[in-house]
Amino acid sequence: MSELVKPPTIPATVLSFFSSQPDYFALAGDISEEFQERARTASPTAAKLWYWRETFRNAWALTAREVLRTPGRTFLLALGSLIAVNALTAGYVVIRYYPRWFQYSDVMEMVFDPRQSRVFLTLQFIVPLLVGWIAGKLLPGREWALALLFTLLSTCLALPAAWYLFVMLKVKLPAQLLGFVSIEIALRLSAFTLGSLLTRRAHASRPADGHKMST
Amino acid sequence: MRSQAAFSRATWILTVRANNYYTAVVMDGNRLLGGFENLLLLVILRLGDRAYGVAIRRELLDQAEKDIAIGAIYTGLDRLQQKGFVESWSGEPTPERGGRAKKFYRVTAPGKQALNEMQRAVQRLSVGLEGSLTACLSL
Numbered sequence: 001m002s003e004l005v006k007p008p009t010i011p012a013t014v015l016s017f018f019s020s021q022p023d024y025f026a027l028a029g030d031i032s033e034e035f036q037e038r039a040r041t042a043s044p045t046a047a048k049l050w051y052w053r054e055t056f057r058n059a060w061a062l063t064a065r066e067v068l069r070t071p072g073r074t075f076l077l078a079l080g081s082l083i084a085v086n087a088l089t090a091g092y093v094v095i096r097y098y099p100r101w102f103q104y105s106d107v108m109e110m111v112f113d114p115r116q117s118r119v120f121l122t123l124q125f126i127v128p129l130l131v132g133w134i135a136g137k138l139l140p141g142r143e144w145a146l147a148l149l150f151t152l153l154s155t156c157l158a159l160p161a162a163w164y165l166f167v168m169l170k171v172k173l174p175a176q177l178l179g180f181v182s183i184e185i186a187l188r189l190s191a192f193t194l195g196s197l198l199t200r201r202a203h204a205s206r207p208a209d210g211h212k213m214s215t
Numbered sequence: 216m217r218s219q220a221a222f223s224r225a226t227w228i229l230t231v232r233a234n235n236y237y238t239a240v241v242m243d244g245n246r247l248l249g250g251f252e253n254l255l256l257l258v259i260l261r262l263g264d265r266a267y268g269v270a271i272r273r274e275l276l277d278q279a280e281k282d283i284a285i286g287a288i289y290t291g292l293d294r295l296q297q298k299g300f301v302e303s304w305s306g307e308p309t310p311e312r313g314g315r316a317k318k319f320y321r322v323t324a325p326g327k328q329a330l331n332e333m334q335r336a337v338q339r340l341s342v343g344l345e346g347s348l349t350a351c352l353s354l
Contacts, residue, residue: 025315026268029312062286065289
């Protein structure tokens with residue numbers, strides 16, 4: 001038997017991201033088998049190019065499969081997570097300025113005061129990270145779908161709000177405040193994604209499970 | 216009436232998926248057999264005991280001229296397995312598969328029945344449409 005060619009590392013890592021999905025080992029084996037055959041019959045370079053292409057086509061198909069596995073439950077959990085993250089961060093602001101109400105000058109103080117902005121941004125990282133971790137635990141094997149839906153829901157809420165603020169009310173915000181809000185949103189989304197993906201593991205880690213028959 | 220009998224046994228649903236018209240037939244309650252699933256069942260039947268991911272993908276490419284990602288094939292096979300139309304078993308792991316086992320599929324009796332029902336419904340509904348179908352092909 002001729003020597004086996006090693007598949008490219010990056011797409012192989014991307015593919016292993018979906019190792020918690022049912023049939024992952026059969027799927028990865030099929031791609032590997034076809035890759036080795038192409039490397040033998042065509043050339044290793046052509047086989048590697050095919051592997052890259054196939055990995056991203058499959059990543060798309062596997063993402064769709066993960067989202068559609070339990071769409072209602074994933075959506076509800078993503079929505080619940082979004083409400084929880086907003087409630088917890090808003091709760092901090094209410095407690096921080098209690099008994100008076102949060103004002104525009106407080107926003108500016110939060111942005112320009114390095115200590116306050118650090119505390120707020122840390123909160124914007126820790127809270128979504130924890131909520132994401134808990135939500136990921138509640139939805140094993142669908143953590144990636146959860147993170148995607150959380151991002152989608154956040155965007156669906158943020159875009160109309162931004163449109164209303166900047167187009168309808170024609171509000172002009174200082175560049176520093178806009179920058180702060182952008183960092184805060186990016187931090188929140190990446191922390192939630194990180195938190196939910198921390199719980200992602202390979203559920204079916206055995207490469208072969210004998211001759212079991214299943215229907 | 217034959218056509219009415221056909222509709223009482225099989226209800227046709229048309230949906231649009233990725234610019235392709237996707238046909239599904241309702242059987243035994245909510246067990247749907249979609250267009251892609253129909254293709255998969257035919258391919259598994261054709262392949263016999265050699266029906267696993269790579270072979271199914273190749274057969275779809277050679278016979279149906281459809282280049283489908285293996286992930287999408289497994290999604291369809293998973294749906295078919297949940298409906299009880301196919302059963303699967305694992306083969307031996309091989310070095311070129313990175314030590315991973317092949318997953319073989321076989322069409323079950325309800326799967327064959329569903330496929331048969333689908334084929335018959337297609338045949339019945341196609342009666343008298345030969346002219347229209349030829350006109351579509353010549354466009």
